Amino acid sequence: MTERKTSHPSSVVVLDHPLVQHKLTRLRQKETSTAGFRRLTRELSLLMAYEATRDLPLETVEIETPLEWTHGHLLSGKKLCLVSILRAGNGILDGMLDLVPAARVGHIGLFRDPATLEPVEYYMKLPEDIGERVCIVVDPMLATGHSAAAAIDRLKHAGARQLVFVCLLAAPEGVAFLSKAHPDVKIVTCSIDRELDDHGYIRPGLGDAGDRLFGTK
Template sequence: MQPSSFPNVTVLDHPLVRHKLTRLRQVETSTAGFRRLTREISLLMAYEATRDMKLEDVEIETPLEPMTGQLLSGKKLCFVSILRAGNGILDGMLDLVPAARVGHLGLYRDPATLEPVEYYIKLPEDMGERLCIVVDPMLATGHSAAAAVTKLKQAGARQIVFVCLLSVPEGLRAFTAAHPDVKVVTAAIDRELDDHGYIRPGLGDAGDRLFGTK
């Protein structure tokens, strides 16, 4: 874990994450390779995103003797994917926690204003009783991420973590100003946004690279 200059932001600097992220950024990485690497990185990031989940003691029998073990307590977990690119991270997270509930939130960024526009939302019940992990590959302007978290809070979510592959200082400032109570887990903080709202050096359009579109 690498400390960040932003409150509540954790940058993962594990050698495997750095290695896979570098491969992910390369322009020659194929669609299949991009999907695989995104899935692998997201699985590693899930460990940090779920670090604060509550446990409870349970009495069990091993093949040799009784013991006190620990299991996750209460209503557990919900992943919320910001469509469409968030699904690339969602797959890896579900590999680790296949029983988690899943929500989807459709947002797109207006190319003129760079503001988020909502077109779809479907969430599990009892959001207030779950750790809600929001996934989207990029935290660029921060507006879509902040809008997504606002929607989740309106639906009752109280424990929220935002997970992304890449972020930039501009987006982190906007997001943490809107939601100072929400933890952010990212694999890297890149240099800046360009005039079109793209992260530099970045990795291109994550949705297009995941799904082979332009």
């Protein structure tokens, strides 16, 4: 997977692999159906998970193949916790669980106040051992960055120490905000789009990811 890093303070990785960009373009299209949007999001989730888990620690183990004994590598320690920012984060969560089915899962319920654009929490449930796991936080859109930063604030307060934020699309404003609030958090995205509009939507974007995933609009 080819990566391109920006000059932002935190580590920002934009996935420019041809398959990622092909699927993202299909995802953006207005005529893509709800079923197609879900399928493409799931496929992109697998590709993003590949990059998000690049730095997981390994341990050397001895195994027996059908021909001989040899050494291999397995993931070390408590491994992963996938944290979905509800509700749209579940669209990415499902695809990542296909790749790492043993991962623990947490949920944070946040919605953006339409007047202030500030995040409001209504739910949070996390594994007790979250401090021992690499936490991959998933949400399709990094727009203003306020919800992502608020979610990571809560995760750190709960004991999380290693965090990665994964999204389909990001706005420059959201990347800058999250990078400043949490410079230790790696951001993985398929695209950094042009800008936010006056309503806090990413342009050109792909519309409301939650509504397109769940067919609610």
